[in-house]
Amino acid sequence: MRYGMSMLDNLHYIQNNGEKTFLANQNKKYACPECNKPRTVHYDYCIYCKQEKR
Template identity: 45%
Template sequence: MDPKFAPDLIAPCGMNCAICKNYLSYTHGVPTKRGKVSHCKGCVPRAKNCYIKRGCPKLSKHQLKSCSQCDTAPCKNFAHLDKRYRERYSMSMVENLKTINAKGMDGFLAEQTQKYRCPSCGGVVSVHDKKCYTCGYIEKKTGV
């Protein structure tokens, strides 16, 4: 069974909330490392005011829905977040947005499915803690 990823879980910055440990904790009722079950339904469903959105007049005034529609992306805040994700989680939101623009949302979601499928149960492996919240599988570090 393949994980099902949905467009409404793609945050304005290009983050796929379906692979976020907080979202997986919430949907599976499994505590994160901090020992608590998260209540996060995803950035878009929560209309979360993240620091990228707060720092961007186009997003906060709803002129744009996604940074993928922005001519000047990545802004300073976004570049900072992207750098942190590349270093810590081997993931880039900027690359995600490029894929969305090049292959469309369906193409991007299909790619995410390949990338984050749990080899053990077909669930979803979190980008943050490399853990499958369905079966408990933990991806071994591949070395960067």
């Protein structure tokens, strides 16, 4: 599983819960706890404030 996520699992979640719910959960999941901006899965720190991944 690349990047710790499954595209099929995501698609099933969207089918069962809707796109809006999925996107809201993803935004919350990948937001930096320090600056609340979106984080990337490619780095172990926030590219905006340099907060280490927790």
